[in-house]
Amino acid sequence: MKNFTKSLFLYLGLFLAFALVLSCIQLYTNANFLLGKKSSDSNYWITMSKTITPDNIGRKELIGFNTIDIEELKKWKEVKDVFPVVSNDFKVSADGGNFIPFYTDMYLEAVDDEAIDVKDLNEFKVEDNTIPIIISREYLNLYNYGFALNQGLPQITEAFAKKIEVNINLTLKEKNLKYKGKLIGLSDRIHSVLVPKKFLDSINATQEFNQNHKDIFTRVLVKVNDANDEDLITKMNQKGYESNQESLRSAKIKGKLFLVLRTIAFIGIFIFLLCIFMIINFIKMQFLEQQEEVSIKYSLGYSPKKMVSKISRFFSINVGIVILVCLMLLSVAQYYLSISEISNGLLPKFIANYLWLFIFIIPTTIYFIVNKLIYHWLIKSWKF
Amino acid sequence: MNSITLDGISPKYFTPKTIETDSTIWNTKTTFEKGNYYLVIAPSGSGKSTLATSMLGNHFQYNGTISYNQTDLKTQSIERIVAFRKTEIQLLFQDVRLINDLTIRENIFLRLFGKKSNEFEEQLQSYAKTLGIIGLLDKKAKNCSYGERQRSAILRSLINPTDFLIYDECFSHLDLENKKIAFNLISEVASKNGSAVIFFELNDFPFSHQCNILNL
Numbered sequence: 053m054k055n056f057t058k059s060l061f062l063y064l065g066l067f068l069a070f071a072l073v074l075s076c077i078q079l080y081t082n083a084n085f086l087l088g089k090k091s092s093d094s095n096y097w098i099t100m101s102k103t104i105t106p107d108n109i110g111r112k113e114l115i116g117f118n119t120i121d122i123e124e125l126k127k128w129k130e131v132k133d134v135f136p137v138v139s140n141d142f143k144v145s146a147d148g149g150n151f152i153p154f155y156t157d158m159y160l161e162a163v164d165d166e167a168i169d170v171k172d173l174n175e176f177k178v179e180d181n182t183i184p185i186i187i188s189r190e191y192l193n194l195y196n197y198g199f200a201l202n203q204g205l206p207q208i209t210e211a212f213a214k215k216i217e218v219n220i221n222l223t224l225k226e227k228n229l230k231y232k233g234k235l236i237g238l239s240d241r242i243h244s245v246l247v248p249k250k251f252l253d254s255i256n257a258t259q260e261f262n263q264n265h266k267d268i269f270t271r272v273l274v275k276v277n278d279a280n281d282e283d284l285i286t287k288m289n290q291k292g293y294e295s296n297q298e299s300l301r302s303a304k305i306k307g308k309l310f311l312v313l314r315t316i317a318f319i320g321i322f323i324f325l326l327c328i329f330m331i332i333n334f335i336k337m338q339f340l341e342q343q344e345e346v347s348i349k350y351s352l353g354y355s356p357k358k359m360v361s362k363i364s365r366f367f368s369i370n371v372g373i374v375i376l377v378c379l380m381l382l383s384v385a386q387y388y389l390s391i392s393e394i395s396n397g398l399l400p401k402f403i404a405n406y407l408w409l410f411i412f413i414i415p416t417t418i419y420f421i422v423n424k425l426i427y428h429w430l431i432k433s434w435k436f
Numbered sequence: 437m438n439s440i441t442l443d444g445i446s447p448k449y450f451t452p453k454t455i456e457t458d459s460t461i462w463n464t465k466t467t468f469e470k471g472n473y474y475l476v477i478a479p480s481g482s483g484k485s486t487l488a489t490s491m492l493g494n495h496f497q498y499n500g501t502i503s504y505n506q507t508d509l510k511t512q513s514i515e516r517i518v519a520f521r522k523t524e525i526q527l528l529f530q531d532v533r534l535i536n537d538l539t540i541r542e543n544i545f546l547r548l549f550g551k552k553s554n555e556f557e558e559q560l561q562s563y564a565k566t567l568g569i570i571g572l573l574d575k576k577a578k579n580c581s582y583g584e585r586q587r588s589a590i591l592r593s594l595i596n597p598t599d600f601l602i603y604d605e606c607f608s609h610l611d612l613e614n615k616k617i618a619f620n621l622i623s624e625v626a627s628k629n630g631s632a633v634i635f636f637e638l639n640d641f642p643f644s645h646q647c648n649i650l651n652l
Contacts, residue, residue, distance in 0.1 A: 348533045351494065352546055353521030356514060431514070 062334050063374060069327035070378045074407060076320030078382055081404045082389070083313050086396075095132065096278065097167070097241050098295045100125075100288070101271045116268035130276050130284040135167040136269035137242075138249060141256050143223040146233060152216070162249035163242065167273050170237035178251045182232040183220055186246040189238040210238060225259055242273060282310070331371075335422050338367060339429055346430060356430055364422040368415035375411050379403065437504050437524040437599045440468045440491060445500030452483040452652070459651040461487070463500075466650070470599050473623065474634045475641065478652035484636040485530055487652065488604045491634075492527040493517035522549060525600040530608070532589045536578035540569065540588045543577055547596045556595055563591050566621050568614070583609040590618050594625045601626060602634045616643050 101115075108114035117125070117136065125134050140160045147155040165173050168186060176184045196207045208216075213235050220233040239246065276284060288294065346359050383403050390399040443465045446455065455462045461476070462483070468474055478484050490498050493509050502509045504520060526547075534543045544560060545553045564570040567587045572580055580588065586609050593601055601622070607615045619641065626633045635647065 345535050345537075348535055349546065350518065351492070351521070351527070351529065351533060353518060353526070353549070355518050 059334075059338065062330070062337070063370065065330055066327070066334065066371065067374050067378060069323055069330060070375055071381070072323045073320050073327060074375075074378050074382055074410070075385075076316055076323075077407060078386060078403050079316060080313060082386075082399055083309065085400065086398050096276050097169075098274050098276060099137075099242065099271055100274050100293045100295050103292050103294045105292075112265050112268055112270065116265075116270045117272050119267050122269070122272065125272065125274065128284070128287060130278070130281050130287075131274055132277060133275040135164050135273040135275075137244065137271040137273060138162045138252055138256070139270060140252065141259050141265070142225070145221045145223070147219050147221070149217075149219050152218075158245060160247045160252060161244040161271075162247055162252040163244075163273055164249060167242070167275075168246065169239055169241040172237070175236045176248055178231075178248055181230075182217075182234050183247050183251065184236040185233050186237045186239050186242075187235065188243040189240050190243055191245075192238060222255065224255070331418065332425075335367065335425060336429075338363065339426050343430075356427065360427045360430060361423055363426060364419050367422055368419040371418055372411055372415040375414060379407060379411065382407070437520070438470045439505060440525070440600060441501075441503045442466045442487075442491070443501045443503070445487075445490070445498045445502060447483050447486050448497045448499060450483070450486075452481070452486075454478060454482040454652055457651070461650060461652050468600065468632055468634055470632045471630050472632050473626070473645075473647040474632070474650060475645070475647035476634065476636045476650045476652050477638070477640055478636070479638060482652050484652060485604055488527055488602055488636055489529075491602060492525060493520065521598070524598050525602070526593055526598045527602040528589050528593050528604060528606045530604045530606075532582070532585045534577040534585055534589060534592075537576065539574050539576055540580065541573040543588060544573075544592045544595055547592055549596075551596075560591070560595060563594060563621065563625075566617060567591055568617075581609075583614070586610060587614070587618065590622065594622065597625055597629045597631050599630075600632045600634065602636070604636045605638065606635070607637075612642060615641070619643070619645065 100117075102108065102117070104115065122134055122136060125131055138161060143157070144160055145155065145157050165176065168176075170176075170186055176186070178184070192208065192210065192213060199205070200207045214237075216235065218233045220231045222229040222231070278284070342363065346356070346363075349359060350356050386399070386403045387401055389395055390401045442461060444463055446452075446462050452460075452462060454460050476484065476487075486498070489495060491502060493502075493512070496510055504524065509517065534540075535546070538546075541560070545556070548556060560573070561570065564573060567590065569584060569587050569591065572584055572588065577585060577588070586606060590603075590606060593603070603622070607618060610618060622633060623645075625631075633647075635641075636652075640649065641647075
């Protein structure tokens with residue numbers, strides 16, 4: 053095109069608009085990488101309980117989740133599944149027998165096998181008077197690093213811990229039962245002493261419940277899609293539920309960051325609209341520059357359709373080149389951003405793959421729109 | 437294309453001065469045949485350009501029908517009508533219509549539709565010499581006088597001639613000598629090609645010719 057220098061500024065404008073919009077999109081992708089993205093496949097587990105207040109303190113029926121609470125919890129869109137934690141309704145104690153001289157009062161809890169993060173649950177059944185136990189890995193760490201060293205006691209490996217047998221004494225309403233307790237695994241998910249649910253349910257069933265406590269669960273294990281979800285945090289706060297998960301605290305920061313990003317995205321959309329407006333004006337200018345030439349060629353026998361599609365093709369290819377240049381510059385910027393300290397090694401070295409699709413999608417769309425628009429203008433503006 | 441037939445046509449949006457006269461083309465049936473020369477004489481305001489452009493298929497602002505052979509133009513798509521202009525009909529507009537930013541040579545070669553221009557170079561040189569514009573070929577159209585542009589446009593119409601050549605007051609800015617030269621060149625090319633020529637003029641030519649004279 054002879055008038056390319058005339059159009060240079062318009063191409064420069066288009067370049068700036070695309071550069072802004074495309075970097076906004078990439079920025080959004082980067083933010084998701086830095087703060088963890090939402091994916092429907094990911095699962096996070098949080099243990100929820102109700103916040104203790106002077107009103108509910110000591111009252112299990114108030115501090116626990118009843119069936120209605122649990123049903124409601126299941127309906128939250130952020131929640132994938134809910135597993136209530138059953139606790140013992142009788143006195144439990146443990147002692148080391150003759151092997152390790154110790155005695156302690158303790159508690160037992162149970163949850164559906166599905167919620168337990170121990171791979172092999174084949175041994176997790178009460179057989180021959182032996183209760184299989186799963187404890188939190190934190191408990192073993194607490195003993196090994198916090199307790200054993202100071203008290204001059206031996207540290208215990210997981211394998212060794214599984215070999216120790218302790219006596220578990222259940223003090224029931226009518227009788228006392230003695231079992232052997234055997235550790236079969238450690239859980240990273242649940243901070244508790246877990247026994248098979250069937251077993252705990254059957255023993256609990258023999259006890260006379262305080263009717264107020266029936267089907268009340270003090271804690272529930274909740275499977276969620278995204279533990280950083282700010283909506284989830286808001287709902288939990290409203291209901292007075294709490295969780296000790298660190299990730300939930302970071303979600304508050306994330307919420308604010310995404311607010312900033314949404315603002316950026318909003319500006320991006322605004323720029324994009326401006327960009328479309330520019331493109332249309334750009335086309336009109338190009339068309340006006342060539343109107344006379346096209347009109348003369350038409351009267352000489354050149355097909356208007358072919359001439360218009362030639363102009364549109366030329367324009368679309370130029371837009372494609374502008375986008376390509378933008379993306380290449382963006383790739384370079386992304387590379388340097390990813391190796392810079394600020395990214396903390398969390399950012400990908402390349403820009404999001406789908407951005408490259410814009411090289412084809414935008415020019416193709418423009419081609420068809422421009423083709424239609426120019427043809428319309430052309431037919432209307434014929435010099436007869 | 438062997439004939440162009442005008443059947444009962446009259447302009448839609450204005451009434452030509454001559455429409456009431458006996459010898460007019462308006463509202464009658466006239467057929468232009470390939471190989472013949474015609475001179476349509478009419479005063480200003482009688483619709484010469486309107487008729488010429490409607491014969492090219494540039495607009496349909498007339499009542500009646502214009503047919504190429506037996507094909508009614510009004511039934512054809514724009515693309516189909518434009519296709520006729522490559523080999524079957526062309527019009528030299530009164531306002532010449534050269535592209536200002538192109539040289540005279542480039543303007544003339546627009547009629548080649550991408551064919552190899554060096555095959556036509558010899559012909560171009562010979563016609564340009566006859567018309568006295570050989571020195572203008574590499575000059576931009578915007579830098580030429582109206583008379584020069586008129587002669588260039590005549591050359592453009594002859595480089596790849598069609599079955600019908602229509603000229604709308606194409607000699608208006610030429611002196612008598614140049615008029616004769618241009619007329620003779622057009623006749624020569626048309627007879628070689630077997631084309632029909634239709635001139636629209638205000639008055640009869642001031643030199644002898646063999647055109648069938650019609651009034652509008």
